[in-house]
Structures are given as C-alpha cells and as structure tokens.
Amino acid sequence: MKNTISLASRSDSATSRLRADILGGALDPGALLAETAMAERFGVSRVPVREALFTLEREGLVEFGTTGRAFVKVLTPQDFQELHTLRLALEPMAARLAAPRLRKDSSALERNLAAMRRAKSVRQITRLDLDFHELIIAASANTRLLKLWGILRGELDLWLGRLHRRHQIQTEQTLDETLEAHASIIQTFQSQPPSACERVIHKHVQGWSEWLPTLEVQP
Amino acid sequence: MKNTISLASRSDSATSRLRADILGGALDPGALLAETAMAERFGVSRVPVREALFTLEREGLVEFGTTGRAFVKVLTPQDFQELHTLRLALEPMAARLAAPRLRKDSSALERNLAAMRRAKSVRQITRLDLDFHELIIAASANTRLLKLWGILRGELDLWLGRLHRRHQIQTEQTLDETLEAHASIIQTFQSQPPSACERVIHKHVQGWSEWLPTLEVQP
DNA sequence: GTTTTCCAAACAGTATACAGAATGAAAAAC
DNA sequence: GTTTTTCATTCTGTATACTGTTTGGAAAAC
Structure with missing residues (x-):
C-alpha cells in the first residue's frame, strides 16, 4: 500500500x-x-x-x-469598499442559514475564539478572524456561498496583510473589541432565533470596517 | 496596420x-x-x-x-436552491446600489424589455431574462458583484436550458407575467428610492422561483 | 534635447512527446 | 456464478520546443 x-x-x-x-x-x-x-x-x-x-x-x-x-493584484480602497459591500450581502444571509446548525453545536466557533485569545502575531489574529467568519459561512451548508466567500477571502487576506505590514494597526484595544464581539455572536447563535443572528452579523460586519481608516491611495 | x-x-x-x-x-x-x-x-x-x-x-x-x-456539471434541485438563495442575497443589494444610476438612465432595461416582447424562442426569452437581471447588477458598478454573478449565471443558464429542453414550461402566461414584472421594476427604478428598488427586486427574485416546479430529481 | 525607429530580449500561446495513474474489460481463481 | 487479478487502453500531468507578439532601450533622425 x-x-x-x-x-x-x-x-x-x-x-x-x-x-x-x-x-x-x-x-x-x-x-x-x-x-x-x-x-x-x-x-x-x-x-x-x-x-x-x-x-x-x-x-x-x-x-x-x-x-x-x-x-x-493591486487593490485600491475602492476594491476594499466593494469587498465590504459583498460581505454585507453574503454574511448575514449565511448567518441566518447557519443559525439552526450553530445553535446545536457552536464548539468550532468557541475553539476559534479560544485560539484567538492565545494568538500572538497580528497576522495570526487576522487569519483567525477571517476563519471565524468562514466557520459561520461553512455552517450555512451552501457550497456556492462558501465558494464565493473563498474569492472574497483571498482579497481580504491580501488587503489586510498589506495593511498590517505597513501600519501598526490592530492594537490591543481593537483585538479586545473583536474578542468581545465574537463572544457575543456565539451567544446569539446559542440562544437567539435566526433573524437575530442575521442582524448581529450584519452589525458586526458593518462595524468591522469602521476601525479601518480609509488610507493608502497610493501603495 | x-x-x-x-x-x-x-x-x-x-x-x-x-x-x-x-x-x-x-x-x-x-x-x-x-x-x-x-x-x-x-x-x-x-x-x-x-x-x-x-x-x-x-x-x-x-x-x-x-x-x-x-x-x-450535474445540477441537482438542491444546487438550484443554493443558487436561488444567493440571488436573494446579491440581487437586492445590487438593485439598491444601482438605483441612482438607473433612475437617471433606464434605457438599457427598456431596450431589454422591448427585445423580450419581440422574442420568439424559449431559449431567447431565458437569455433576455437573465440579461435583464445582469443589467441591474452591472449598473451597481461593483465589479466583484458582477464577477460573482457571472458564476451564478453560468449555472442558471445550464439549469434553465435543461429545464426548458425537457419540459415545455415557460408558457405564454409566465412570459406575460415576466414582462409585466420587468415593466413594473423599471418604473420603480425610475421613480422610487433605492430601498424600494431593493424590495421590489427581492420580491421578484423570490417569486421567480415559484413558477418553477421542484422537479427532476433524476436527470 | 526630444522624438522616432528599430531591434534584441523576454514573454505568452500552442504543439508535441512521454511518463505515470486510473479505468474497465477480459482472464483467472475460487 | 461470483470474486479477484491482470493488463491493455485511456486519460491526465508535466516537460520541452517552437512561434509570434510585446516590450524596453539603443540608435538614428530631427
């Protein structure tokens, strides 16, 4: 063999x-x-x-x-804006579909959160953050949704990687905010109906872009 | 030269x-x-x-x-369901973004509608129907949204082509309904705010799946 | 000094060749 | 008769070679 x-x-x-x-x-x-x-x-x-x-x-x-x-690929702030728009369309939908499954078993999300608490590097944190969102999308059990996410994720990864390499953002404060937000999202999935899960993800994705300054017109 | x-x-x-x-x-x-x-x-x-x-x-x-x-590719009814779910996530968003542009100029949509009135074959009607939706998505000016639509459209085309070849659906009545719906959508874009455009597209996409019987488990 | 022309190097598009893996049917074993 | 083995065929993975196009800079013209 x-x-x-x-x-x-x-x-x-x-x-x-x-x-x-x-x-x-x-x-x-x-x-x-x-x-x-x-x-x-x-x-x-x-x-x-x-x-x-x-x-x-x-x-x-x-x-x-x-x-x-x-x-x-060269990404512009407008590209990032496009990505954010699409996340707002896809992720709340994914959350609603994933809600029944995640209510029964949110252990994967919890493991991700625990790993994020232990994470050291900015790069690692970014990855785990995207993973968290990907776990929800995967739990929607819509293979095409996951496929589309894959395209967006690549570009997000690219964008965030450059951002972090160039500027020293993602301070401890924003990390704490992210941890808190993710913990709250897990709770929502555990106890609230799908429509509430949809809303909380919409709000989270929307808020997520706000701590990102609109910067670097020129690389 | x-x-x-x-x-x-x-x-x-x-x-x-x-x-x-x-x-x-x-x-x-x-x-x-x-x-x-x-x-x-x-x-x-x-x-x-x-x-x-x-x-x-x-x-x-x-x-x-x-x-x-x-x-x-082999498409199952579940695949079609997935596609429909994604349309429901993406198209209303596209409509909202496209609303300002389409309010100023909806001539492309009108040309599409006119062509559809003249159309003869079922295949042609299907194409024009998908084109109508694509025009709205293109008007959103979100290149990634259009890119994701391209993936969905291929599969929709595949599914609808098979459906029409196998069953003789898309009767004159459903054609009339589609024409009426599209005309109404154009009017909405011309006179209503983005949020109303978003809603009308959501309703249209949702309703669109209903005249499709859930059929052919086995090709 | 600036613009145009020209050419060699670099690059992608495509064809062909060969090696290794998967497949399916015939043959062998039970 | 059913299962297993064998093996030729078919198919993909990859390398290499060739061709035409693009590119960037040197040389020529102004």
Whole structure:
C-alpha cells in the first residue's frame, strides 16, 4: 500500500509557494509574474506555473493584463469598499442559514475564539478572524456561498496583510473589541432565533470596517 | 496596420465551442470531457482545451472529479436552491446600489424589455431574462458583484436550458407575467428610492422561483 | 534635447512527446 | 456464478520546443 496522503502535485506545490509569496509580502502589488522565471525558481516547467496563476487569479491574488501577463493584484480602497459591500450581502444571509446548525453545536466557533485569545502575531489574529467568519459561512451548508466567500477571502487576506505590514494597526484595544464581539455572536447563535443572528452579523460586519481608516491611495 | 479586431485565440475558440455544446444540450450532464478527444474535435492541441476547461469550471459549467477528469456539471434541485438563495442575497443589494444610476438612465432595461416582447424562442426569452437581471447588477458598478454573478449565471443558464429542453414550461402566461414584472421594476427604478428598488427586486427574485416546479430529481 | 525607429530580449500561446495513474474489460481463481 | 487479478487502453500531468507578439532601450533622425 502506498502513502495514501497523496503528495502535492507540482501544480499544487507551485500554487502554495506563490500564494505564500504573495500573501507574505515577498512580492509587491503589481509585480510581474513571468512564467519562465517562476518555473525556474520553483524547479518545475511552465505548465504547472500556468495552472497556479489561473488558480490564484480565481482566489483574487493575481490578475491578468490585456496581453496575458500575470501580475500580483493591486487593490485600491475602492476594491476594499466593494469587498465590504459583498460581505454585507453574503454574511448575514449565511448567518441566518447557519443559525439552526450553530445553535446545536457552536464548539468550532468557541475553539476559534479560544485560539484567538492565545494568538500572538497580528497576522495570526487576522487569519483567525477571517476563519471565524468562514466557520459561520461553512455552517450555512451552501457550497456556492462558501465558494464565493473563498474569492472574497483571498482579497481580504491580501488587503489586510498589506495593511498590517505597513501600519501598526490592530492594537490591543481593537483585538479586545473583536474578542468581545465574537463572544457575543456565539451567544446569539446559542440562544437567539435566526433573524437575530442575521442582524448581529450584519452589525458586526458593518462595524468591522469602521476601525479601518480609509488610507493608502497610493501603495 | 493589421486587423485590430483580434481573432479569438485557440483557447477562446475552444471555450466558446465547448460552452455552446454544453448550454445547447449537445453534451449530457455528467458526460466526460476528455482532453484528447476534444482537442481532436476542435482541431487544436490539448493545451487550449485545458484552459477552456478551467475557464468553464469557473463559469460553473464544468466540474472536475477527484482524479482530475472534467465532466459536464450535474445540477441537482438542491444546487438550484443554493443558487436561488444567493440571488436573494446579491440581487437586492445590487438593485439598491444601482438605483441612482438607473433612475437617471433606464434605457438599457427598456431596450431589454422591448427585445423580450419581440422574442420568439424559449431559449431567447431565458437569455433576455437573465440579461435583464445582469443589467441591474452591472449598473451597481461593483465589479466583484458582477464577477460573482457571472458564476451564478453560468449555472442558471445550464439549469434553465435543461429545464426548458425537457419540459415545455415557460408558457405564454409566465412570459406575460415576466414582462409585466420587468415593466413594473423599471418604473420603480425610475421613480422610487433605492430601498424600494431593493424590495421590489427581492420580491421578484423570490417569486421567480415559484413558477418553477421542484422537479427532476433524476436527470 | 526630444522624438522616432528599430531591434534584441523576454514573454505568452500552442504543439508535441512521454511518463505515470486510473479505468474497465477480459482472464483467472475460487 | 461470483470474486479477484491482470493488463491493455485511456486519460491526465508535466516537460520541452517552437512561434509570434510585446516590450524596453539603443540608435538614428530631427
């Protein structure tokens, strides 16, 4: 019997490495992602690199120019505004659908909250925050909703990563506020009807954008 | 100077042909889309076929199995339910955002309505119906909203195409109802505030699913 | 000094080739 | 007759090679 945990294909490997480079900030927004150079760097041929670029375009981390060249996506404040609008449309809906399931079992949310209390780095906190929201969306059991969220999440991750790298926001105070808000949301799911869950998420998502200053017109 | 209207690349060509085959019903749901066979049929190599498959997967017309093989997507009534839920989340939001623009200029919607009155085939009517909704979403000026809609639209197109090919629904009565509803929506955009536009679209999308019988568990 | 022209390098689009995995039917074992 | 094994076929994953286009800078023209 062979190792059932299939080793990642070269495409997957290239995708992971490129994603890490982009989200980790190793590549600047707008940087050219030339296939040949990346193929050499990753030690694979251009074919898997190509697939990685397509995959990451779908995740919102890469964009293609008119001549077919791939670049690290450049996000503007307006892009962020768009993302926020979509979150406001999708997340309350997800909360309402997820409410019955989360009422029965909110342990995943609680584990996330506990992990967030222990978290050290800003990056980790950001990830856990997005994970919290993703848990609710996943609990909606709407596969397409989760798929759409995946696209938004990639861009959110990109945006927040840059923001945190550049400015030292996410102070202890905002972290405490987030922890408190998440705890309150869990309570709502445990004891309130779906419509209340929908409202509390709407309010949370709306408020979440407020502690983000509207900044950096120019990277 | 060369022809500035760039001829479609082989990838685009393969994408269009395959999309037409799928939406036109030439390929049954679940049918294997083997790269070699398609490459031969389209007279290109496997590379452009591969890209076409990725593109159409993103559009929701193709799905990949666990072993990397591509199939024509199989849609279940539950899938349709998911799509409907997402429309309910996205379209009212789009309507609210689009309201100011459409109030100033609703000519595109009116042209669509006129075309729909003249339309003959069921397929054409379906397309124009989806186009009507797409016009509103485009008028929201939220590029990501339009992008997400693109994914949903592919699947809706797929579902409705099959439905109409199998059953002879979309009678004259439902057509008249649609025409009336769209006319009423245009009027709302022309004279009512964004919140009313949001509500009317919510109601329309909700009602739209009702004349669709919950049918065909098995293709 | 500024603009235009031209060219070499870089890049993406595509074809072809080969290796390895999945599949399904025939053959063997029970 | 049913199950298991085998194996040729089919399919995808990936590498490599070739072609045409884009790009950016050097050279020429003004």
